[in-house]
Amino acid sequence: MKSNGLVSITDYSKDDILHILDLAEQFEKNPNTRLLEGKLVATLFFEPSTRTRLSFETAVNRLGGRVIGFSDAATSSSSKGESLKDTIKMVSNYVDLIIMRHPVEGAARYASEVAGVPVINAGDGANQHPTQTMLDLYSIKKTQGKLTDLTLSMVGDLKYGRTVHSLLMAMRYFNPRYNFVSPPELRMPEQYRAFCKENGIEYHEYEDMNRILNETDILYMTRVQQERFTDPVEYEKVRNTYSLHNSMLEGTKDNLRILHPLPRITEIAEDVDDNPKAYYFEQAKNGVYARQAVICSILGLV
Amino acid sequence: MKASKTELIVRALENGTVIDHIPANRLFKVVSLLHLDETEDKITIGNNLRSEKLGTKGVLKIADRYLQPEELNKLAILAPNAHISIIKDYQVVEKVRLSMPNDIVDVLQCVNPMCVTNKEHIATRFHLLDAEKGTVKCHYCERVINREDCILK
Numbered sequence: 158m159k160s161n162g163l164v165s166i167t168d169y170s171k172d173d174i175l176h177i178l179d180l181a182e183q184f185e186k187n188p189n190t191r192l193l194e195g196k197l198v199a200t201l202f203f204e205p206s207t208r209t210r211l212s213f214e215t216a217v218n219r220l221g222g223r224v225i226g227f228s229d230a231a232t233s234s235s236s237k238g239e240s241l242k243d244t245i246k247m248v249s250n251y252v253d254l255i256i257m258r259h260p261v262e263g264a265a266r267y268a269s270e271v272a273g274v275p276v277i278n279a280g281d282g283a284n285q286h287p288t289q290t291m292l293d294l295y296s297i298k299k300t301q302g303k304l305t306d307l308t309l310s311m312v313g314d315l316k317y318g319r320t321v322h323s324l325l326m327a328m329r330y331f332n333p334r335y336n337f338v339s340p341p342e343l344r345m346p347e348q349y350r351a352f353c354k355e356n357g358i359e360y361h362e363y364e365d366m367n368r369i370l371n372e373t374d375i376l377y378m379t380r381v382q383q384e385r386f387t388d389p390v391e392y393e394k395v396r397n398t399y400s401l402h403n404s405m406l407e408g409t410k411d412n413l414r415i416l417h418p419l420p421r422i423t424e425i426a427e428d429v430d431d432n433p434k435a436y437y438f439e440q441a442k443n444g445v446y447a448r449q450a451v452i453c454s455i456l457g458l459v
Numbered sequence: 460m461k462a463s464k465t466e467l468i469v470r471a472l473e474n475g476t477v478i479d480h481i482p483a484n485r486l487f488k489v490v491s492l493l494h495l496d497e498t499e500d501k502i503t504i505g506n507n508l509r510s511e512k513l514g515t516k517g518v519l520k521i522a523d524r525y526l527q528p529e530e531l532n533k534l535a536i537l538a539p540n541a542h543i544s545i546i547k548d549y550q551v552v553e554k555v556r557l558s559m560p561n562d563i564v565d566v567l568q569c570v571n572p573m574c575v576t577n578k579e580h581i582a583t584r585f586h587l588l589d590a591e592k593g594t595v596k597c598h599y600c601e602r603v604i605n606r607e608d609c610i611l612k
């Protein structure tokens with residue numbers, strides 16, 4: 158499955174996804190291998206994201222590879238006005254693989270077209286973050302024992318939340334049922350509702366989270382960011398409404414698991430953390446295995 | 460009477476291209492798309508003519524010029540239902556049907572201000588999603604855009 162990278166989750170077919178998930182399972186059993194011995198990987202973070210960068214760098218290091226790169230644009234040459242193309246062309250002369258995060262949407266696709274080496278998109282603005290989707294899928298499969306016929310409830314910022322958009326598209330192969338729970342101003346965009354209709358996927362929209370908790374297999378919480386609101390009063394209201402507390406989990410299904418791309422603010426109260434249904438910290442850990450799988454697959458090492 | 464007058468103008472073209480059934484509000488966009496505002500070719504522009512289908516329509520007649528495939532592709536985005544007739548020696552020798560191209564390269568500008576095509580010097584590229592609805596998807600930022608919201612480069 159050697160390829161020129163992973164830019165968008167839509168680059169992956171159903172078989173590709175299942176293949177990566179199988180590989181991730183193997184890496185979880187045996188995370189330390191020397192598959193990347195002698196390889197050099199660049200992590201180019203034009204926008205800081207410590208969490209994502211550490212996850213990728215852990216993946217590379219556990220595979221025995223080495224890492225060069227920068228962690229924010231202020232320390233990179235782009236702050237001196239160098240074009241993205243020039244930076245990518247230069248770096249691709251040095252390394253075997255580029256992992257990049259950039260605030261501009263489509264930056265990773267463009268980079269993959271000018272780079273001489275594969276590019277993994279570690280987030281391009283509001284657009285895509287495909288390895289996040291792979292770790293979400295891995296977490297779902299691991300906790301539910303399957304990917305098919307599940308009820309997924311997505312809660313919070315469904316308008317700007319790229320993780321829910323990518324997950325929504327990737328799950329199309331597995332006959333999901335969706336509940337979209339959000340304030341009206343952060344509703345799931347028409348583009349994705351249309352996507353569900355075209356793919357014959359059942360979905361329902363709610364404003365009240367309590368209405369869907371008892372029928373949910375996967376509760377996918379997202380962060381509601383203050384900058385999405387012009388009215389601070391409105392933000393306070395929404396922030397309190399879309400917040401999960403331990404008491405609300407009474408009566409939910411045994412197999413329910415709560416996911417969140419992290420970092421969380423107030424969407425999940427700390428009293429949920431000790432509930433066995435809380436899965437967001439393990440979910441983050443799964444990110445290393447999913448990224449090991451993606452990296453090795455792209456480089457044709459497995 | 461009006462209809463026959465329109466026909467008369469069409470007939471008056473000896474050689475060239477007639478583009479009919481252009482939505483009236485798109486006519487001048489088509490003019491600039493085909494760079495007719497910079498041409499020395501003889502052109503006749505009719506607009507706000509009555510049309511059964513569109514309400515009002517525009518007609519363009521360009522003497523001694525035949526549209527290239529890429530021009531037809533661009534036209535298909537702006538006026539997908541336009542009728543195009545090739546005229547030779549006062550006769551319609553061919554009617555061209557327009558179809559939206561699957562790949563639209565460097566014709567449209569992405570409406571997303573955060574798109575890389577609006578930040579770096581890159582040719583834009585869109586993939587046709589639904590010809591009937593006129594939706595296209597930006598190859599870079601993956602935003603889905605309706606034909607109505609498309610901006611020409």
Ligand SMILES: [Zn+2]
Nearest residue numbers: 569574597600
């Ligand atoms: Zn775009």
